Amino acid sequence: MKHFLFFFLFPFFSLPLFGQQVLMRDVFAAMPDSIAPMTTRNNRLDCIDYIENNMEARVRNKLDENVLLEALTADYARFRTSTSAFLEMKLLPQTDTTSVLCLVRTAQTGEPDTPRRLEDSTIRFFQPDWTPLDTLTSSFFSLPSLDHYLSAQAADSLSASSPAFESALRSLQSFHPVRLALGADAFTLTAQLQPAYLATDERSALLPHLRPLLFRWNGSRFVLE
Numbered sequence: 001m002k003h004f005l006f007f008f009l010f011p012f013f014s015l016p017l018f019g020q021q022v023l024m025r026d027v028f029a030a031m032p033d034s035i036a037p038m039t040t041r042n043n044r045l046d047c048i049d050y051i052e053n054n055m056e057a058r059v060r061n062k063l064d065e066n067v068l069l070e071a072l073t074a075d076y077a078r079f080r081t082s083t084s085a086f087l088e089m090k091l092l093p094q095t096d097t098t099s100v101l102c103l104v105r106t107a108q109t110g111e112p113d114t115p116r117r118l119e120d121s122t123i124r125f126f127q128p129d130w131t132p133l134d135t136l137t138s139s140f141f142s143l144p145s146l147d148h149y150l151s152a153q154a155a156d157s158l159s160a161s162s163p164a165f166e167s168a169l170r171s172l173q174s175f176h177p178v179r180l181a182l183g184a185d186a187f188t189l190t191a192q193l194q195p196a197y198l199a200t201d202e203r204s205a206l207l208p209h210l211r212p213l214l215f216r217w218n219g220s221r222f223v224l225e
Contacts, residue, residue: 022091022099022128023074023075024072024073024074024075024076024077024089024091025048025052025072027077027089027091027101027128027130028044028047028048028069028072028077028079028089029041029044029045029048030129030130031044031130032130035087035103035130036067036079036081036087038061038062038063038065038067038081038082039061039062039067039081040061040062043059043060043061043067044069046059047059047067047068047069047072047079048069048072050069051069051072052072056068057069057070057072061081065082065083067079067080067081067082068080070086071184073184073185074091075090075091075099076088076089076090076091076182076183076184076185077089078184084107084108084109085105085106085107085108086105086106086108087103087104087105087106088103088104088106088181088182089101089102089103089104089182090102090182090183090187091128092187092217093187093217093219094219094220095219099128100125100126100127100128100133100140101125101126101127101128101130102123102124102125102140102182102189103123103124103125103126104121104122104123104180104181104182104189105121105122105123105124106119106120106121106179106180107119107120107121110196115196115200115203116196117196118177118194118196118197119177119179119194120177120178120179120194121177121178121179121180121181123137123141123180124137125137125140125141139220139221140220140221140222141189141215141221141222143178143191144191144213144224146169146172146173146176146193148213148224149176149191149192149193149210149211149213150209150210150211151209151210151211153209154209162205164199164201164202164204164205164206165202165205165206165209167199167202168195168198168202168203168205168206169206171198171202172193172195172198172206175197176193176194176195177193177194177197178191178192178193178194179191179192179194186216187216187217188214188215188216188217189214189215189216189217189222190212190213190214190215191212191213191215192210192212192213193210195207195210
């Protein structure tokens with residue numbers, strides 16, 4: 001692979017110096033092994049080689065399982081680390097010369113493309129060199145309360161006053177997983193409530209009244225639109 005020549009010419013990988021544009025390919029290559037423990041640096045470099053040559057960026061990890069770099073742009077990457085988990089990464093501009101790295105990790109359970117499919121996400125922020133900014137997470141993004149996910153029409157709907165609907169809300173008060181999705185082509189974050197674990201009647205009563213929430217990066221934090 002061509003990354004062997006890269007190592008020969010530049011044995012110590014580093015991100016661009018301050019003031020230079022940071023590219024997602026470099027951030028992804030420098031990703032700490034602790035973020036995706038079953039993959040290696042060579043896995044990531046191979047994926048970059050493949051995708052930049054218009055090939056499927058699928059390689060084998062330490063467990064001989066397939067991992068796949070599904071998307072890579074100047075500021076976005078989506079990396080499937082297993083059949084049930086993937087990472088999304090986005091470089092968010094703070095000024096003309098600095099940015100913050102947003103990492104969304106999503107775990108998936110249940111059969112795909114069915115009402116029982118459940119996706120649950122966590123979000124973290126880093127400097128582009130992967131220095132954690134965990135103490136600042138709440139200043140960059142905060143999940144809204146449960147009622148934000150209900151449509152404005154829910155209060156006037158008969159189905160929204162049914163016992164099944166009320167039971168669903170009680171269940172979600174204690175546990176309401178949320179699927180987060182970073183915008184590949186925009187500085188946005190979408191949040192969708194995940195009711196897959198509810199009983200069938202509860203889920204059927206709730207789903208017509210759920211809405212996705214769109215957040216937009218304003219240069220310092222994600223703001224609900």
